[in-house]
Amino acid sequence: MNVKGTKVVEFLLSKYLNISKSNDQYRRLGLILITILSCTAVSAFFTFYNLVIDYYPPLFYVDLAGTLLGGVSLYIFLRFRWILLASFILILMVTGVCFMVMVDRNNLDYSLAWAFVAPLISIFLLGYLYGTLYSLLYLAFVMWLSGSNLGVWQPAPWDRDSFSNIIAIYLLLFMLSCYYEASRRYAHQLLQESNDKLRTLASTDALTGLFNRRHMEDLLLNSEKSLFIIMADVDNFKNINDEFGHAVGDEVLISLGKIMQSVAGTDGTVGRWGGEEFIIAINASHEKEVMRFPQRLLEAVSSHQFATGRPVTVSLGCAFHNAKEHRATLRSVDEALYSAKTSGKNCYKLVKYSP
Structure with a gap:
C-alpha cells in the first residue's frame, strides 16, 4: 500500500468518523475501510472488463451488482458509521460475487482462485472468531461446488481471462497485506512510544523534569562506578512559599534543577529527592575533581537571579557513596546536610568515608 493510499484512508476516517491515527480504533477501522475501497x-x-474489453453479460451484471453493494457499504460506513452492517454487506458482496463467478465459469479462467480472497477479507471485516467461522462456511460451499464436479471439469486453458483473474487476485491480496503490515508497524511504533513515555514518567519528576527519587535510588544501588553524592536542600524554602506563593516556589525549584544540571554537566546525574531536596550523583573516578563541585554549586546558586528577586541559597551534604552500605551512606549524607543547615546554611559538609 503506497503513501497516497494510507493518506486517503487517514483523510476519510478523520473527516467522516473523526478518528485520528492516535485513536485505538484507527487500525481496525482503517483495515475495514481499505478493504471496502479495494474490493469495490x-x-x-x-464490470468495465466484462462490458468493454471482453463482453460477457452474465458476469457484467454480477460485477455491477457487486460494485453497487460496495458503494452502499462505503456509504453506510462513512455516513452512518454502522461499521458492522457495512462489513457484513461487503463480505456478502465479495464472497457472493466470487461464488457466482465460480458457478458460472466453473474452473475456466482460473476462477476458483477467487476462493482464496475469502479468508483474508472475512477476518479483516468480521474479526478473528466470526471471520474464521464465515471462512469455514464459505470453504464448505467451495468444496461442495468443486467436489461435485470431480471428473466433470476439464483442464482450463491459460488465456487472457485467466491472466486477468490471477493478476487481479494477486494485486488485491498484495494491497491488503501491505496496508495490514503498514498499520501493524504503526501500531507497534505507537506502543513503543507509549512504553517510552511510561518509562520516562516512572523515572521523572513531574515538576522539574529531573530524575525522581526512585530512579536515583536505582542508580546508586546498581552503579558499578565510584560515585560522589551531593544532597542539596533549599534554605528557608518555606518562607519563599509563604511570602511569594507556591507558583514562585515551583519556579525556584525548576531553576535550581537547571543550575545543578549545568554544574554537574556530563559527569553527574541530577534528581529531585523530594520536596525541596535534590541529589547529585557524580562520577568519582578523580577525587580531587569532584571535591570542587560543592563550592561551584554554592556559587552558581547564590549568584543566580531567581523569581523572588533576591538571592536563594542551598545547604549541601556530601559523601563518597558505597553501594554495599547504601543506607548507611545516605544516613551519613543526611547528617552532613543537617550539620550544614545548623552551621549557618549556604555551605557544605563532607563525610569523607562512608561507614
Whole structure:
C-alpha cells in the first residue's frame, strides 16, 4: 500500500468518523475501510472488463451488482458509521460475487482462485472468531461446488481471462497485506512510544523534569562506578512559599534543577529527592575533581537571579557513596546536610568515608 493510499484512508476516517491515527480504533477501522475501497474498485474494474474489453453479460451484471453493494457499504460506513452492517454487506458482496463467478465459469479462467480472497477479507471485516467461522462456511460451499464436479471439469486453458483473474487476485491480496503490515508497524511504533513515555514518567519528576527519587535510588544501588553524592536542600524554602506563593516556589525549584544540571554537566546525574531536596550523583573516578563541585554549586546558586528577586541559597551534604552500605551512606549524607543547615546554611559538609 503506497503513501497516497494510507493518506486517503487517514483523510476519510478523520473527516467522516473523526478518528485520528492516535485513536485505538484507527487500525481496525482503517483495515475495514481499505478493504471496502479495494474490493469495490476490483468489482468496478471487472464490470468495465466484462462490458468493454471482453463482453460477457452474465458476469457484467454480477460485477455491477457487486460494485453497487460496495458503494452502499462505503456509504453506510462513512455516513452512518454502522461499521458492522457495512462489513457484513461487503463480505456478502465479495464472497457472493466470487461464488457466482465460480458457478458460472466453473474452473475456466482460473476462477476458483477467487476462493482464496475469502479468508483474508472475512477476518479483516468480521474479526478473528466470526471471520474464521464465515471462512469455514464459505470453504464448505467451495468444496461442495468443486467436489461435485470431480471428473466433470476439464483442464482450463491459460488465456487472457485467466491472466486477468490471477493478476487481479494477486494485486488485491498484495494491497491488503501491505496496508495490514503498514498499520501493524504503526501500531507497534505507537506502543513503543507509549512504553517510552511510561518509562520516562516512572523515572521523572513531574515538576522539574529531573530524575525522581526512585530512579536515583536505582542508580546508586546498581552503579558499578565510584560515585560522589551531593544532597542539596533549599534554605528557608518555606518562607519563599509563604511570602511569594507556591507558583514562585515551583519556579525556584525548576531553576535550581537547571543550575545543578549545568554544574554537574556530563559527569553527574541530577534528581529531585523530594520536596525541596535534590541529589547529585557524580562520577568519582578523580577525587580531587569532584571535591570542587560543592563550592561551584554554592556559587552558581547564590549568584543566580531567581523569581523572588533576591538571592536563594542551598545547604549541601556530601559523601563518597558505597553501594554495599547504601543506607548507611545516605544516613551519613543526611547528617552532613543537617550539620550544614545548623552551621549557618549556604555551605557544605563532607563525610569523607562512608561507614
